[in-house]
Every structure is written in C-alpha cells, then in structure tokens.
Amino acid sequence: MATYGRNTLAHLLPAAILVVGAGSLTACGNGEAEGGDGGGPDGTRGAYAEARAREVADAWDGSEAAGAWRGGYHPVEDVVEPPEGGFHDEADERAFERGDFALRGDLPGLPREDGEVKWGRGGSLSLPLIGARRAYETLDRGDPDGPALTVTGARLGEMTHATSRGPATVPAWLFTVEGYDTALKHAAVLPSAPPDPPIDAARDPSGSGLAAVDALVDVARDGRSVTVLAHHGACDDGPRVRALETDGSVVLSASVAGAVDGPCPGRRDVDPVEVELDRPVGDRILLDAFTGRPVPYGRPHGIPAR
Structure with missing residues (x-):
C-alpha cells in the first residue's frame, strides 16, 4: 500500500x-x-x-x-484530478462532486490500444486504454439541466497518483474545461481486477x-x-x-x-x-x-x- x-x-x-x-x-x-x-x-x-x-x-x-x-495496478487515491489550483468557486466544486457536466465539443477516439503504467520505484505494466467518451461518462453522472462544468475537448496525456505500489505515472485523458487554463485529468486505464x-x-x-x-x-x-x-x-x-x-x-x-x-x-x-x-x-x-x-x-x- x-x-x-x-x-x-x-x-x-x-x-x-x-x-x-x-x-x-x-x-x-x-x-x-x-x-x-x-x-x-x-x-x-x-x-x-x-x-x-x-x-x-x-x-x-x-x-x-x-x-x-x-x-497489478491498484489506485489508492482518486483517478480524477481537478484543474491545477482547484476550482474557481463553490458552485464549480459542487458541480464536480455531483457530476454535473456538459459536453460542448468533440471527444477523440483511441490513438492506440494499450497504455503503460510506470512506477516511480521501477517497473511498468501495459494495460488497455479506455476511450475519452467512456471516461467522460463517469464524470457526467448528475443533473443535465442544472449548473454544470462545460467540457469542450480532450487529449491523451499523463497523470501521477498513488497506488498500492507507490506513485505511478499513467495515461490520462486531459479534459479542457471552459473557464480553466489547465486540464481536468482522468486516468485512461482501468485498475487491475483483484x-x-x-x-x-x-x-x-x-x-x-x-x-x-x-x-x-x-x-x-x-x-x-x-x-x-x-x-x-x-x-x-x-x-x-x-x-x-x-x-x-x-x-x-x-x-x-x-x-x-x-x-x-x-x-x-x-x-x-x-x-x-x-x-x-x-x-x-x-x-x-x-x-x-x-x-x-x-x-x-x-x-x-x-
């Protein structure tokens, strides 16, 4: 752990x-x-x-x-990371926690089938990538008619988070959110099955x-x-x-x-x-x-x- x-x-x-x-x-x-x-x-x-x-x-x-x-790859913290510095106000924070999102743009397809998880202590693991659409759907689980965070696009990049084997750098979808200069990140690989x-x-x-x-x-x-x-x-x-x-x-x-x-x-x-x-x-x-x-x-x- x-x-x-x-x-x-x-x-x-x-x-x-x-x-x-x-x-x-x-x-x-x-x-x-x-x-x-x-x-x-x-x-x-x-x-x-x-x-x-x-x-x-x-x-x-x-x-x-x-x-x-x-x-295996077992995250021990959230696989979703808010934009750098956090959200601008409580309304955006609440929208994130509730899953109130709106899509106003196109999401890309998979550039390749697999992505590599790399641990800071050494070692790596190749895992299937998930699509940007699937990752977005896990975010957008709230009220579509209320105040929402607006996503305008995404690109494949990386994020680092804690896992049962220490910190790991993993492929991630970097979602562009209206009003923010930095991306909201979502891991683009699935945790390993126990x-x-x-x-x-x-x-x-x-x-x-x-x-x-x-x-x-x-x-x-x-x-x-x-x-x-x-x-x-x-x-x-x-x-x-x-x-x-x-x-x-x-x-x-x-x-x-x-x-x-x-x-x-x-x-x-x-x-x-x-x-x-x-x-x-x-x-x-x-x-x-x-x-x-x-x-x-x-x-x-x-x-x-x-």
Whole structure:
C-alpha cells in the first residue's frame, strides 16, 4: 500500500456520507478505540475478531494471490484530478462532486490500444486504454439541466497518483474545461481486477460482532494511518476498526460499539474511521477481516476495476 496518498477525503466522499459522518473516529494499531467492539480484546467478540484477522493474514502472506495483487495496478487515491489550483468557486466544486457536466465539443477516439503504467520505484505494466467518451461518462453522472462544468475537448496525456505500489505515472485523458487554463485529468486505464482470495468470507457466527470494512478513502503521507469507511446503525456509538499488522499485510477488523437492544430506526450510516498503525503501510496489502479480500478503494469518480 502506498505511503504517498494525498489527503483527498473531502473530495472523495459522496455528500450523503459527509452528512452522516459527523466526524472522523480513531482506532489505534493493534489496540482498540474507546468503547471497544462490544466484547473487549479479552472477550468473546474480541477473541473471535483477532483469530479471524490472524487467519486472513496467514492465508494471504506469501500466497499467489498476494503476488498477483502486488503485480497489478491498484489506485489508492482518486483517478480524477481537478484543474491545477482547484476550482474557481463553490458552485464549480459542487458541480464536480455531483457530476454535473456538459459536453460542448468533440471527444477523440483511441490513438492506440494499450497504455503503460510506470512506477516511480521501477517497473511498468501495459494495460488497455479506455476511450475519452467512456471516461467522460463517469464524470457526467448528475443533473443535465442544472449548473454544470462545460467540457469542450480532450487529449491523451499523463497523470501521477498513488497506488498500492507507490506513485505511478499513467495515461490520462486531459479534459479542457471552459473557464480553466489547465486540464481536468482522468486516468485512461482501468485498475487491475483483484485476485481470487485464498480464504473465504467469515461466516459471522452469532455474537461475533465482526463487520465488513466498506472502503479505503485515504492513506496518510507518512503511511502511519489509513482512513476507511465503516457502517453502523442509529442506536450505537459508531464503528470501530482494529488493525492486525504483519510483514506482508494489514488486516482491518470492523465492529460497532455500544449497540443497544430494543426498537431502533433501520438507518444505515457510514462514517470515516482513521486507523493508526505501528509502522508505515509500505507495500503491505490492506485486507478486510470479514470478507478476506483487499479493502476496495472508495472512489466516487472513475471506472470500477475490470
């Protein structure tokens, strides 16, 4: 996992998540945040979560799946980059976040079939290019009748962003936006498909309290913390996320603190949770204890993995 992620959380989270997530919660390393996971690290729930995290780490560390993951292209920050210096005003910022775009020009076809991803630490990977039209359609997902950012053209260029293997320079569509001197960039290659996991999802026996981590949204510059999304209900103290660290992976175990019995609104909230680590993530794989899979990057823009 890269240690180069920029702090783009405010731009990455959909508006609904920002509303229900009033603030970032914090869980630390291999310990536990205040409120715990309902059973404490020495209780039944804590023991199950710890055992499950260890099973996931043991299955992945040194596996073929881990090798395949490390050989792929997996962004850990948004594959869409606003014009240099950001947007002129809040109206344009809101249009970008909502996906309110208008096309007033022609988009070019593919100049070639493949593009090369090049890592700053060395190594490269050839991947199929996506067309400018397809990239634009992932941006334009809002209200076509409201205020919008107007795209007048595009050309193929490059952008650099953080990936699970460190910073990478990738082919990108550079969209010309009316009123801006620099381009809005969108990666022109798809993320690699995740490998089949070497372990099945947890069966979640009654009372375990283990839940899935929804998505990764940020990696600190120094790599010593990650921010993920985790869900909870309306009658609890919010989500908690604990980390089990090995040389090859960081396994995250999500749970809900302070859940109460009895009637409760059936609302499902999602909060950002910052998880502090004992050492930088580096190239270790960030895994979800519940699913047994790599934690997906939670980008509202861009195209899902192949």
